[in-house]
Amino acid sequence: MIKYPLNINKENFQEKSNNLDALYGLNKKVEFCSYCTFSNQKPDSAIEFKHNEDTKKNTLIIEGKKCASCRVQEQKNSLNWEEREHKLKKLCDKFRSRNGSYDCIVPGSGGKDSFAASYILKNKFKMNPITVTWAPNIYTPWGLKNFLSWIKSGYANNLFHANGLAMRILTRLALEKLLHPFQPFMMGQKQFIPRLAAKHYKIPLVFYGDTDAEVGTNESFDQPLRNKAIFSNYDNSNIFISGTQYDELIKDYDLSHQDLIPFIPLKTDEVVASELQIHYLGYYIKWHPQECFYLASEKGGFECSPERTCGTYTKSNSLDDKIDDLHFYTTYIKFGIGRATYDSAQEIRNGEITREEGISLVQKYDGEYPSRFLKEILEYLSLNKEFFPKSSLKFEENIIDQNYFNDLVDNFRSPHLWKFSNDKWQLRHTIF
């Protein structure tokens, strides 16, 4: 039984306190990168199918006051890009089909990066991509419009929705256990697309746009392929989805094996047999998000959202899922890193804004409460008895309202990051 969130002990969050606990294995000493706005509390990309309540995080490494992504940016500025582009040309020459049949897969939502990846492969390298999309939980109107514009601009697309009721159960569990409501979406995206490529299309060549190394992880920028550990596994007997073991999901919730297949990694021998290779175009071509935006607007009918995205100052990044607002609010609670930090860190590195501008944007927008879609999202996360006869019984309170959500959030605050003073929650360490 999943209990109503506990009342937390505010004694642990006093202004002056010694030896404060750090949750999730986070570094007790908070340090900021001197070049962007990230701190050493930023989690590294994780093997999500092993992630449960006890998992300790690896975090972004700051060396010589510079984070791993800023060091990658330095490397990008001094690379021989002609040589790398030549490698891409050779790779495409090897796989290009002669009769127009699909020869590579471009995953994405129709945002600026996936549009740019498909456009460059098709027009510059004369490839025949099929685009594939793992559907958002709840489309924003502008996200759906951009997705359709992408297809209309000349691409075939395979859109996959996981069972809608299964997504709601998994998203609720991921919120309760990990305060990570976006985890089922991210897992589906990471696991289903390799499965579709290897088993259904039997096309071994997949291209993403920007590399993981550029967005706040410790991944190397010296190799073009996604780490296979992210999408394959030797032994699937101990898989976790939404922080819950596979066997428990089948036994206690309204879920079947079929519902869960899209979230389960391929077996290592299946990846080897399929010769699957997942490349980052950003390894071969100097990837620049602002140029992707211009390309997508000009050639693909991409439009910014009509309103500023909650928690940040941008209107063109990761727009398509209403649950995004909740996701970035939870990263702010757990790691002190909200959406304005993510956006500004990337724009500082790419020379769009200065670090000083980034810092004042973080001060203004980071951690903004996700009000705009909250009512709809909480309805999505409430598991009523009619549609969820087994799952609803697993929660002391199957319906989640705003008070429940706020109480749950407080349980995930780490005392080394948060203090409760003057009757409100405040971060102990900020960049401003």
Ligand SMILES: [Zn+2]
């Ligand atoms: Zn940095």
